[in-house]
Amino acid sequence: MFDCHVHSSFSGDSDMSCEEAINTAINMGLKGISFTDHLDYDYPDYDDVFLIDFDKYSSAMDNLKSHYNSRIKVLKGIEVGIQPHVIDSTLDVINSYDFDLVIASVHVVDKLDLHNGDFCKSKTQREAYTRYLEEVLQTVNSFENFDVLGHLDLIRRYGCYDNKTLAYNDYSDLLDSILKQIIKMGKGIEVNTSGFRYNLGSPMPDFSIIKRYKELGGEIICTSSDAHKVEHIGYKFDYLKEMLEKSGFTYTAHFEQRKPVFTKLN
Template sequence: MYYADYHVHTSFSSDCSEKMENQIKTAIKLGLKEIALTDHVDYDYPDTNFPFMINYDEYMKEFNKLKEKYKNKINIILGVEIGFQPHIVNQIENFLIKYPFDFVICSMHVCDKLDLYNGDFFKGKEQKNAYLRYFECVLNNVNNFLNYDVYGHIDYINRYGNYNNKILSYEDYKDIIDAILNAIIKSDKGIEINTSGYRYGLGHTNPQLPILKRYKELGGKIITIGSDSHRSQDVCAYFDKAYSILKEAGFSEITVFKNRKPSFIKI
């Protein structure tokens, strides 16, 4: 039995059609103690077909209704996945103080104002240069933004880009990845282990095992497990692999959050 899934989307996210209640019911069937609903908020997202903005007045009505309805069966965590870009930091800060979030994921879906998903970011870039520029942007983010709890799918850049292979080796980028991990640890923040890499055919979690090992070696303690589910059948998908990888990396605990404060659960 798993304790919690800390990265779950609902139909309030522009790229998801699964009802909030379906995600919660699935988590209950799986025996989870907690589920963190972390819908997308991406200000100034370049693809107008995916605005990634939420009417939080409506969101909170649904969230509070379901939290009360299922309070004796599961703890429902109010989370959010912030799509970070440096020029929208004030909008993000103003947004985060308006609602009582328990948990905030900081992710980067747009780099240099160019979309990763549709491939704009990769145009005219060789693979190694594209990956390096992505990590440079992540490093800038964690050095200049602190209002988050875990950084999302740090090395998922290899999910995208029309290259011949999807290989991203820690050794090829170890200096900048180490700088990112050190900045996260110094700021008392954490990372997630995101299992969606298996669904996307990468054959690994994000981050990969070598990065997880390095995070532990550098003193990293805060780590959540998330499926990045956009469908109810993907809640807790590949968590067996994630737990095994965490143990191999040297972790004996996972992290959960309440009121933006971490606590630790033995695995």
Template sequence: MICDLHLHSNFSGDSNTPMELIVKQAIFLGIDIICFTDHQDTDNPYDGELFEIDFELYFKEFETLKKLYSDRIELLIGMELGLQTRLAKRHSDMLKKYPFDFVIGSNHLINGLDPYFPEYFQTRKESAGYQEYFESILSNINAFSEFDVFGHLDYVIRYGPNKNKFYSYKKYADIIDEILKTLIQKQVGLELNTGGFKYGLGHPNPHEDILKRYKELGGEIITIGSDAHTIEYIGHEFNRAISILKQCGFKHYNIFKNREPEYILI
């Protein structure tokens, strides 16, 4: 079982799972390393302060568990940072203030709307909603790139009216290639997020074709995360994830400690 670098506890507004329960389940599964990456989604219009981490309590609980379970599992601490162009300076200041091991940058809001909620696709066609989402990613990473990997790059597909029925990398290749080239140029990695299997896509986020293209363009930094909000999805479909990485040409995956990547052969 490999390392799970995308996990949400009750420090995220959309999870009720205690940190310690996550640790115990990871040990039960035989996972050697996990990283807590709770949501920091500043000014989220849907949930207000629910997606604002109480960092003092977050680090205090983490340090307690790290000491308690040090002989059984390695615990890392990070966050999933919800990107918005206007928050670039605030995010930069936040990252200087706390000693994170790992930071995921992700897009949840597109012009103030989250595709998780039906209203996003009520106001635009499915294909236009996907295109707008990818354009938003490009704007965000050009404005701010002080994170380690970009998370679940085609997250929007989970919630489209037809999900991935009419979706393909080729259909959005121009904008996706721009995103991937920008990430590589900025030395930001990519996440293979197995949450897509949970949502019935039959594929990870992003799709295998995007992972393969990232590798073709020279991308090397790749992490694996379950995006679990409950314990039953910790390490979900990770054997499948390893097979996908091999098929896409990767010979390793990465973990991060103190914001520095380490390479683990597969």
């Protein structure tokens, strides 16, 4: 299996070296690892520590690919945080480097940070989840240069609500619109195990949404940890494999040179 969403010390929110991450993946028996460090233009209260020198990043990834070639496949990716007004500047970076994988995520809505709770303040859970999903739908309708949508139900991770579920049946219209557009575009989604370490009790999205994606004709699905520490790489991937099979998937995908490569689950 491949871990398709890993952060390194190139991202300001991780101090894990690429070599630590790669060697951990090798020891776990993973076949590949995709580094997807952050690009989030106009993030609220932005700190320069999050700025990446992408020339240096790209060169380092190329060296790692070559060095570990006989032991594991190392892939050069990026996770871009999309807001409507940063699309052009984000595209400039994407188009300047030979990334294998581009993950598109929504980390900020209406210029309010999800992570610190600002977005959810003064909103009911229904209001917050609906507005977040509306923004995700706007993203997939207006931004095309990505391969995989990141943690589709990210709002669960940071919402200040006792109930941490985002069930398909409660938001089916918006979720169907998002999933249908992703499938129409030939893009994929990830199943992201960070939900477990945030005590959500399931990956992101949960399997009610994964199953619906499959029912609608979705085929491109990546296994991801969203790891920022070595102990999170490949976390609960055996469980993901079992649940993906139960959801009707026979393949997982990873990306090389922006093209999906499929691997049989069995």
